[in-house]
Every structure is written in structure tokens, then in C-alpha cells.
Amino acid sequence: MSPYKAEYIWIDGTEPTNKLRSKTKVIPNGEEPPVWGFDGSSTNQAPGSNSDCVLSPVYVCPDPIRGGDNKLVLCEVLLPDMTPHASNTRAACVAAAEKYADQEAIFGIEQEYTFFDGTKPLGWPDNGFPAPQGGYYCGVGSDEIFGREIVEAHSDACIEAGLAISGTNAEVMPGQWEFQIGPVPPPQVADEIWIARWLLYRLAEDWDVSATLDPKPVKGDWNGAGAHTNFSTRAMRESYEPCVQAAEALGAAHELHIHQYGDGIDRRLTGQHETAHWSQFSYGVSDRGASVRIPWQVARDQKGYIEDRRPNANMDPYTVTRLIVETCCGALAQSAAPAAAQAVPAS
Ligand code: ADP
Ligand code: MN
Ligand code: MN
Ligand code: MN
Numbered sequence: 019m020s021p022y023k024a025e026y027i028w029i030d031g032t033e034p035t036n037k038l039r040s041k042t043k044v045i046p047n048g049e050e051p052p053v054w055g056f057d058g059s060s061t062n063q064a065p066g067s068n069s070d071c072v073l074s075p076v077y078v079c080p081d082p083i084r085g086g087d088n089k090l091v092l093c094e095v096l097l098p099d100m101t102p103h104a105s106n107t108r109a110a111c112v113a114a115a116e117k118y119a120d121q122e123a124i125f126g127i128e129q130e131y132t133f134f135d136g137t138k139p140l141g142w143p144d145n146g147f148p149a150p151q152g153g154y155y156c157g158v159g160s161d162e163i164f165g166r167e168i169v170e171a172h173s174d175a176c177i178e179a180g181l182a183i184s185g186t187n188a189e190v191m192p193g194q195w196e197f198q199i200g201p202v203p204p205p206q207v208a209d210e211i212w213i214a215r216w217l218l219y220r221l222a223e224d225w226d227v228s229a230t231l232d233p234k235p236v237k238g239d240w241n242g243a244g245a246h247t248n249f250s251t252r253a254m255r256e257s258y259e260p261c262v263q264a265a266e267a268l269g270a271a272h273e274l275h276i277h278q279y280g281d282g283i284d285r286r287l288t289g290q291h292e293t294a295h296w297s298q299f300s301y302g303v304s305d306r307g308a309s310v311r312i313p314w315q316v317a318r319d320q321k322g323y324i325e326d327r328r329p330n331a332n333m334d335p336y337t338v339t340r341l342i343v344e345t346c347c348g349a350l351a352q353s354a355a356p357a358a359a360q361a362v363p364a365s
Contacts, residue, residue, distance in 0.1 A: 126200030242286035280330025
């Protein structure tokens with residue numbers, strides 16, 4: 019039997035926003051993808067004099083582009099002593115997820131992005147601007163929609179790879195789109211976002227189109243690109259009070275979170291275009307101008323999840339999900355402890 023191709027995908031050390039890298043390893047049929055390595059001096063992850071970095075597989079799935087027995091192999095980056103590299107944000111995400119595993123946290127992430135044709139958004143005129151925003155969101159028709167064939171190929175690829183993609187839609191700015199991954203637990207949701215991003219970039223190559231996660235790809239009266247992060251614990255899925263407590267906890271930790279929600283967050287969170295200003299925290303039912311939204315169905319059903327609308331499209335999902343788990347699960351663990359103690363009758 020012939021060998022298969024494994025595409026090793028990893029996150030590099032580019033600042034301020036890490037980039038995806040990948041290379042191919044040909045592996046004998048029947049063998050699992052082994053630990054591998056790369057030249058960290060070419061990815062801002064090591065000095066040339068001591069350049070070896072380790073690729074340790076964390077998520078392996080079928081390669082929907084090459085098909086057959088070929089695989090995609092998402093890796094975390096380790097130092098040669100097998101400890102996490104400074105650029106490896108997954109390790110801390112795993113630690114937080116394990117610490118609060120009993121709360122059964124799950125996330126659904128809405129990844130927005132923008133297609134570019136050279137230096138302009140896909141479908142935009144060579145000179146000037148398209149008609150103002152209003153008809154493009156969830157639109158239909160060749161005067162409003164640009165790149166749908168790529169979006170279809172991408173969602174098919176995510177499904178074939180076994181990712182938990184839950185939907186796609188055209189966004190408010192023409193050429194801008196969204197896909198959602200989840201709800202699944204951390205770090206899986208973040209692993210799948212990174213693989214889905216890689217598939218998007220790779221598939222768009224075939225149309226000579228690039229996809230960008232720039233949080234504000236066009237200045238002015240055009241929507242930015244975010245990564246709304248929907249979150250719940252088992253307690254939140256069972257009753258309303260923990261949903262409110264989680265939103266309050268996010269408010270108390272606003273400063274800590276906002277600076278780790280993606281580079282250029284002040285360009286996107288201006289207080290306009292369905293955003294709350296980056297310097298202020300707010301939450302509310304159905305409020306798309308709030309930092310955190312409690313969906314109306316959640317208020318009606320008195321249970322469910324909350325939506326953190328602050329993360330930029332270019333955020334690191336390992337970092338964002340770690341922060342939310344630490345802040346919200348930390349607060350919910352504290353509020354659960356005294357309640358349990360009170361339930362014990364005094365002897
Ligand atoms: P919006 O109305 O904000 O555009 P979307 O439908 O795009 O909402 O995304 C909602 C996301 O919330 C989906 O990814 C979905 O999987 C996720 N979600 C639904 N229920 C939960 C839950 N209980 N916990 C976490 N995420 C959830
Ligand atoms: Mn959405
Ligand atoms: Mn959206
Ligand atoms: Mn949303």
C-alpha cells in the first residue's frame with residue numbers, strides 16, 4: 019500500500035498576531051503521524067544558532083483537500099526538552115480546561131473573515147466603494163454576494179474533516195463572511211478553529227483569493243470582523259442565575275480580557291457598527307451594542323449561554339477560551355461553594 023501525506027499545521031511566533039504554517043510529511047501506510055520538527059529561526063520561534071523546535075500532534079483528522087488516506091495534523095510547538103514553547107498558548111488552555119472540567123464548559127465561536135482580491139475586498143470596484151451597508155448581511159444575488167463558491171467549498175471541507183462546523187453566513191460588509199464552530203469543549207473548539215482557518219486560506223488559494231482576519235479591514239463606515247464567543251457551563255445550561263453571574267464576572271475582569279482579545283481591538287470596538295466601546299463593559303438581553311449579550315431565548319427559557327461579543331476575528335482561541343474559563347468558571351466555583359456549605363444543616 020502506498021504511503022499517505024500528513025499536512026503538519028502549527029501556529030508560529032509572528033507578532034503581534036501569530037500566523038499559521040504547514041508542511042508535508044510522507045508517512046508509511048498504517049503508521050500514525052509521529053512527533054516532528056522544524057526550523058524555528060524562520061518562524062520567529064528560535065534563534066538561528068539553536069533553531070530546532072518540536073511539532074507534537076494534538077488533533078489529527080482526514081484531509082478533505084487531498085482526500086484518500088491523507089491527513090491534517092494540527093500540532094503544538096514544544097522546545098527540544100518537550101516543554102511548551104513561549105508561543106504555545108494551548109498548554110495553558112488545557113490546564114484551565116482540566117482545572118474546571120467538572121463544570122463542563124462548552125464554546126461556540128463565530129469566526130468572521132474577509133476575502134481579498136489583491137488589495138481590495140473581493141467584489142469591490144477598482145475605484146471607489148460599493149453601495150453602503152444594509153443589504154449584504156445574509157444576502158443573495160451576484161450584486162451583493164462575493165465568494166460564495168469558496169464558502170461552500172470551505173464548509174464542505176470542514177464537514178469532511180469532521181469539524182463541528184455549525185453554520186455559515188454572509189456578513190454586513192460585502193466580501194465578509196462568517197462560519198461557526200461548536201458548541202464543543204476547550205481546547206477542542208480552539209483546535210478546530212485553527213484547522214478551519216487553515217482550510218479557509220488553503221482553499222481560497224485555488225480561486226486566487228486571500229482571506230484575512232483583520233479586525234477592521236476597511237476604515238470608515240464598514241463593519242469590522244469579530245469572533246463572538248458563545249459560552250456555557252452545565253449550571254448555565256440548567257438555570258439563569260449562573261448566566262448572569264458569568265456575565266458579571268466578565269465585567270469584573272474586563273481589563274484583563276480586552277487586551278488579549280486580538281491585536282487592534284480599539285480599531286474595531288469603537289462603539290459603532292454593533293459594538294460596545296473597548297474601554298467600557300456592558301451586558302444585556304438581546305443587546306448587540308453590549309460587550310456581552312444574553313440571547314433573548316436564554317432570557318425566555320431562563321437557561322442557556324452567553325455571547326462575549328468582544329473578541330476580534332484575529333484572536334487566539336486558546337487564549338480567549340482560557341480567559342473565559344478562568345474568569346467565569348472561577349467565579350461560578352466560588353459562588354457554588356458557600357451555597358453548598360449553607361445547605362449543610364448546623365448540628
Ligand atoms: P448570532 O445570532 O450571534 O449570529 P450564531 O448562530 O452565529 O449566533 O452563533 C451562535 C453560536 O452559539 C453557535 O456556534 C452555537 O453552536 C453556539 N451555542 C449554542 N448553544 C450554546 C451553548 N449552550 N453553549 C455555548 N455555545 C452555544
Ligand atoms: Mn453569527
Ligand atoms: Mn457575525
Ligand atoms: Mn454573534
